[in-house]
Amino acid sequence: MTQQVTHLPERVGNPAEPLASVNVLLGVSGGIAAYKSAELVRRLRDAGADVRVVLTENAARFVTALTFQALSGHPVRTSLWDESAEAAMGHIELARWADEILVAPASADLIARLSNGHADDLLTTLCLATSAPVAIAPAMNQQMWAHPATQANLARLRERGVRVFGPASGEQACGDVGRGRLLEASELVAELAAARGPRELAGVDVLVTAGPTFEDIDPVRFIGNRSSGRMGFAVADAAARAGAFVTLVAGPVHLATPPRVTRIDVRSAREMRDAVFAHVARAKIFISAAAVGDFRPQSVAAHKLKKSGASTLELSLVQNPDILAEVAALAQRPFVVGFAAETEQMEEFARAKLERKQLDLIAANQVGSNLGFERDDNALLLLWPNGREELPQADKRELARQLVARIAQLRDAVAS
Ligand code: CTP
Numbered sequence: 001m002t003q004q005v006t007h008l009p010e011r012v013g014n015p016a017e018p019l020a021s022v023n024v025l026l027g028v029s030g031g032i033a034a035y036k037s038a039e040l041v042r043r044l045r046d047a048g049a050d051v052r053v054v055l056t057e058n059a060a061r062f063v064t065a066l067t068f069q070a071l072s073g074h075p076v077r078t079s080l081w082d083e084s085a086e087a088a089m090g091h092i093e094l095a096r097w098a099d100e101i102l103v104a105p106a107s108a109d110l111i112a113r114l115s116n117g118h119a120d121d122l123l124t125t126l127c128l129a130t131s132a133p134v135a136i137a138p139a140m141n142q143q144m145w146a147h148p149a150t151q152a153n154l155a156r157l158r159e160r161g162v163r164v165f166g167p168a169s170g171e172q173a174c175g176d177v178g179r180g181r182l183l184e185a186s187e188l189v190a191e192l193a194a195a196r197g198p199r200e201l202a203g204v205d206v207l208v209t210a211g212p213t214f215e216d217i218d219p220v221r222f223i224g225n226r227s228s229g230r231m232g233f234a235v236a237d238a239a240a241r242a243g244a245f246v247t248l249v250a251g252p253v254h255l256a257t258p259p260r261v262t263r264i265d266v267r268s269a270r271e272m273r274d275a276v277f278a279h280v281a282r283a284k285i286f287i288s289a290a291a292v293g294d295f296r297p298q299s300v301a302a303h304k305l306k307k308s309g310a311s312t313l314e315l316s317l318v319q320n321p322d323i324l325a326e327v328a329a330l331a332q333r334p335f336v337v338g339f340a341a342e343t344e345q346m347e348e349f350a351r352a353k354l355e356r357k358q359l360d361l362i363a364a365n366q367v368g369s370n371l372g373f374e375r376d377d378n379a380l381l382l383l384w385p386n387g388r389e390e391l392p393q394a395d396k397r398e399l400a401r402q403l404v405a406r407i408a409q410l411r412d413a414v415a416s
Contacts, residue, residue: 008282011245013260015203017048018193021240021260024049025098025132027123028068029110030058032173033139033182037104038063041071043185047193050259052094054078054123056110080122091122095129099241102192103127104165105139105182108150114162115153135163135195137188142178165191200408202243207283207334208236209276209290209323211251213269217315218301225291229253231339231378232289234400236261239287242404247283249275251290269293269320276323280334285407287337288324289363296320328358335411337361343368351383360384361410363403382406 013020024044028037037053044051053068055078065076077085077094089097103110103123110123114136119125127134136157144150145167154164166183183191210232214222229250236248237258246261249272257263264279266272269292280286295317305313328336338359340350343366350364364381380391380399391402 008279009247009262011205012262013240013245014048015199015243015245017046018199019044019189019196020048020199020243021237021258022049022196023097023099024051024192025094025101025126025130026051026053026072027056027101027103027106027110027126028053028059028063029056029103029105029107029123030060030062031105031107031139032062033105034059034062036182036185038067038071040104040185040188041068043189044192045072047189052077052097054094054126056121056123058107058109077122080125091125092129095126095132098126098130098132100192100196101127101130101132101134102137102165102188103134104137104188106136108138108140108144108147111136111138111150111153111157115156133161133163133195135165135192137165137183138167138180139182140167140180141172141174142176142180145178145180163191163195199241199243200405201239201285204244204284205282206236206239206244206246206285206287207249207276207279208232208239208246208287209249209251209272209292210236211253211255212291213251213272213293213320214267215269215293215296215320216267216300217297218303218305220304223293223295223297223317224252225293227251227253227291229255229290230376230396231400232287233258234396235287235289235403237397238400238404239285241401242408244285247279249279249290251292269296269323273321273323273326276327280327280330281332283334285337285411286324286327286334287407288327289339290323291341292323293320322357324359325357335360335407335414337363337407340364341367347381347383347388350381354383354385360414361407384410 028034051072052074053072053076060078068076113124119128168181169179170181211229212225212227214224216222233255236246240246240260248261248263264275266275298316298318324338336359340353342349346364350362354362361384377395379393382389
């Protein structure tokens with residue numbers, strides 16, 4: 001039975017924000033333009049980004065950590081050797097946290113050190129330790145900018161994929177006129193947003209299920225499965241990063257809710273189904289990543305079952321609703337994506353599932369023998385009515401990003 005929709009939760013986030021859900025690590029190096037970075041923090045936050053700031057030792061001579069702490073809402077780090085800061089969020093964790101590193105202003109010295117791969121302070125270490133894209137916004141005297149050493153360093157950084165925003169030309173703090181001015185804060189935000197590429201699901205409502213379900217046997221026992229929920233949470237995160245309004249119906253897992261995702265916790269398959277049907281009317285895309293238990297005990301014992309000398313125990317199980325198939329059967333249905341965890345004949349079984357459940361797309365993965373569940377990486381085979389795509393072994397976050405891109409592309413094709 002479909003639950004009556006009374007009210008839907010407020011949508012979280014604003015798709016008009018060009019950097020919604022983006023974690024930006026702002027590095028500030030020592031130069032007079034450092035004061036402009038305070039404004040940049042405001043602009044980045046206005047654009048939806050979560051901003052953490054790292055000052056170099058020289059930057060801290062021009063501007064104070066307190067200013068940036070107040071503006072970013074997070075503690076500011078200046079040193080690699082700060083024990084309490086390392087205990088709170090270690091530098092490697094910080095490097096992983098970042099979706100983008102933006103160094104603004106980037107002084108001639110900082111550019112030289114980055115180009116040589118130095119890691120002798122916190123900011124340069126972070127730039128080496130991150131897998132996130134790094135962008136620099138140079139600011140310096142026009143002679144220093146034009147110097148062949150600086151230009152060679154920049155060329156080397158560009159070659160390695162570092163993006164260079166600006167600098168602009170104009171009057172400089174030192175009185176010179178020429179190239180070397182830091183871009184304006186709004187220009188830097190626009191550059192960063194443009195560099196991140198299209199937000200394929202801006203403003204689209206996406207409903208995701210994730211994790212296992214637990215089917216109670218008695219007050220202390222249940223039937224569950226090994227799903228960690230990581231893939232589904234990564235998908236919810238990727239959809240939110242692509243600009244979607246995401247509702248995540250999560251089975252019992254201990255995972256942090258991704259930013260800007262509305263989470264509904266459930267335990268059993270039937271609770272999951274009720275939560276899904278309470279939200280599906282608004283959804284334009286439904287992604288069923290949960291490992292829903294196919295069966296549940298016919299009845300839940302009110303008291304703990306006793307051994308009472310028995311050597312065997314029989315449990316009578318009944319079938320759970322197939323949430324995915326029910327959503328796919330709706331007259332007004334969203335774009336429907338299922339998952340298939342298979343131990344053998346993956347493509348054949350997954351394509352059969354795609355057809356039987358009338359899905360728009362299925363993401364198949366091989367499980368068993370140390371694959372799939374409880375791991376941070378995975379490989380997926382995407383199948384849809386007229387196509388297939390192999391997503392090779394990668395971190396689940398990266399796979400989720402690729403999956404979301406494919407969903408957005410197929411959905412656009414269906415809609416047009
Ligand atoms: N699913 C669901 N509700 C269920 C069972 C599965 O929504 N009660 C969804 C899962 O979230 C997943 C897909 O269906 O997206 C996986 O289906 P699965 O249970 O593996 O397929 P079956 O058709 O049951 O095939 P089998 O168990 O034989 O592999």
